[in-house]
Amino acid sequence: MEEIKTDVLVIGAGSGGLSFAAGATQMGADVTLLEGHKMGGDCLNFGCVPSKALIAAGKQAHAMRHGAQFGVTPVKPKVDYADAKRHVHDVIATIAPVDSQERFEGLGVRVIREYGRFVDADTVEAGPYRIKARRVVIATGSSPLVPPIDGLEDVPFETNETIFDLMEKPAHLIVVGGGPIGMEMAQAHVRLGSKVTVLEGQKAMGKDDPEMAEVVLKRLREEGIEIVEGAQVERVSGKAGAIKVHTSSGDFAGTHLLMAVGRKANIERLDLAKAGIAHDRAIQVGADLRTTNRRVYAIGDVAGGFQFTHVAGYHGATVIRPILFGLPAKARTDHIPWATYTDPELAQVGLTEAQAREAHGDKLEVLRFPYHENDRAIAEGKTEGLIKVMVVRGRPVGASIAGAQAGELIGLWALVLANKLKIGAVAAMVAPYPTLGEISKRVAGQYYVPRLFESDMVKRVVGFVQKYLP
Template sequence: MNRRPPVWDLLVVGGGAAGLVGAQTAAGLGADVLLVEQDRTGGECLWTGCVPSKALIAAAGQAAQARRAGTYGVSVGEVSVDFGAVMAHVRRSVTRIAPVDSPEALEQAGVRVLAGTLRFTGPGTADVDGVEVRFRQALIATGSEPLLPRMPGLADVEPLTNETLWDLHALPGRLAVIGAGSTGCEIGQAMARLGSTVTLVETGPRLLAREDPAAAVLVQRALEDDGVLVLTGHSAVAVRATTGQAPGSGVLVLDDGREIDFDRVFVAAGRTPRTHGLGLDALGVRTDRDGSPVVDRSLRTSNPTVWAAGDVTGFPRFSHVAGLHAGLASTNALLGLRRRIDDLNPRVTFTQPELAAVGVPTGSCGPRHRLLEWQHTELDRAVAEGDDTGVTRLVVDRRGRLAGATVVGPRAGETLGELGTAVRQRTSVLRMATTPHAYPTYNDGPWNAVIDEVRRRLAGPTTQRAIGVAVGLRRRWLDRGSVTTRRSA
């Protein structure tokens, strides 16, 4: 697309997951779209988040599996890890996926891409490195960045984040991890499996604070089995760099006075929106205290021609959510619609075992819901694979419709497509139970849970009376037919 209109229908700021989907959706609707990205298209998910972390986790999983091979009667000898080769695998994974999110791919989709730093200068105008850009509507999709706590001495040890971890050339012998959300747990376990001595520090009373407590306990046990020292209920209050040792090494001081020696420290203490210097005040866009644009359920800001989606907003920071929200925002902007987002938000913590969840939280069932549970010690596929640490927990409403789910186990995230669809469509446990599932699979967990619930309902006194009446009527009908047949004979 070589034509440059005097006024763009939609200006998209940021080329991460939200910006890519928002721009391509708008171009598909026939709009003139300009996407401005100051670094590289693909965003955090491609370069420093989802893709590299899952590649690292996969390599770590192979090392852990090799160490467990003896339990299956397979001898592999001593397991060694070439960290340089592991990181090469990570880079290959990123390189292979990158063309899908490239400026060339965007241009082929009808999106004009401009590299540079953007600042809004007024309603309908922006400056990109000295070049004026005019637009009718804008989509803010600038994403977020790691939040570094204000901690004495932290800056002196060159703390790692998900943006800088991938620059490592050698495996840290001792790694301190601050924060036990999904990122902290995933990286902590992966690095321990690759050979680091890992200490995971979390201020809250448990790890994965937003997830079902019973499910989080299973993840913590798995981390501890891999050698991670999990310290919950403790805050890191200071860092002291060590002299005469490799750069980045030091001591992490906890609130109880305990000191943790480390060779590197990895910070996973949350994220903050990237809006500094964007000039949102020039557009009259109201922001929260952290700088994120305030949006309504249709993703429109306080300026009716400006929209926002992805990590820059206050909604859950997942790539799939960012893409879905951006597509909705672009469609609303260009077609004048007011479609609203929902709160389904499927999510996965990619530890081993994985923890996957969607819909109503399973850890706090109210009086309007019922909790169903199936332990994976009774899951045939898990037993056959020698890894039955897991659980399926489902929430159903009073009418027997699925409202939420949490699954812990290998490839638990692969169940969320079915479970998310069932939650969104308010599918009944009876319909789920009568849908055939291939055997044996890990999807048998949710299936067995709903079958168990159907059997429980059938065993109720009212249902049993109705069944008894039906069986009795059928028996009398068959008996009459039998008598008639004998008389005829």
């Protein structure tokens, strides 16, 4: 077995691992990177990238059906589902070189295409290699959670790791799980011509602000998606092309089944106990992302908490500071944005309205502004939705957006929360006209309506000045 000594061993070449490895090696550290599966991890190969590419295909088909309001004759699109999937794979292939083994070796990273497992506190075995590292960063990500449902072992089903290789269009796709993955895939498929049923055991999009979620769910139902809430799956039966899902709300039949009920941390291969690393469903870390083994850090999905690609990248950048420079650093969560890329989109940063009311009570002010009062939204026929900003003593503590380009618009509010800016910073911004970005400025302006336009004191001052100022 070949012995390797390295400054930092990174286990996992997804967003977090690659972010750390690129930064660390360019700052002079000797970095070894292990990846037993695909470079780029879940996001590039099975998650963010392919899902958005398929969503884009669905949007094109949807636009062809809905041109009448713009004077464009609607047509029924001829959807080649296999070609839509080839578009997905072309997108992955275009982005892949940025995450490739060749690129990282060019940066100076030693890349080993093997899975790793701990043999002691600072040593990992990976294939024919035994690697001793001063510090270890675990960035193994997460995988689809497949619950132990009776009959599932005998029925073919898809997850986000397999559905992008499916080249035959489902006649009727049953989606189990009403969260972001399930809803994004449901809308993409109904727009590409499939019949779609979503089965959710509790509340669809239940982790989001209910008012915002309803904006999205209303549109999804209008597009023909059957969404059944409170439908706990009890059993599945059937065969390829004829699948039945038995739930507490009745039985549902379809041709294909997508399981989208959540994620589980990838810790099974690691032999964490041998390194003294505590874990339950994910690796236990402190605010500094350090595990119970002081030599080892865990970042991204495997550390629990928010399971987003951009969080993994943020974690990777955060642990650069303690590992390379011996300086303290802690990961925050209050400024982390996220988005669901349905149409309309839904985005959030910081506290929701309910969370803010619980935390701040009567000190909270909720500012609101609807899309239907934005000129650009009117021009483009995208008037569904609204923005809400939660403000305490003039400082935003959260923002929720449901509507067109919500994922883009939330970035401004992430900046505000990250830098603890006051609402006046956004109100003072001059946004180009006409843009959806004006929605943020207009909602910020709502903070001053009662203070300026509804204030008797202000009116008295204005009256005095107009009367006496020469």
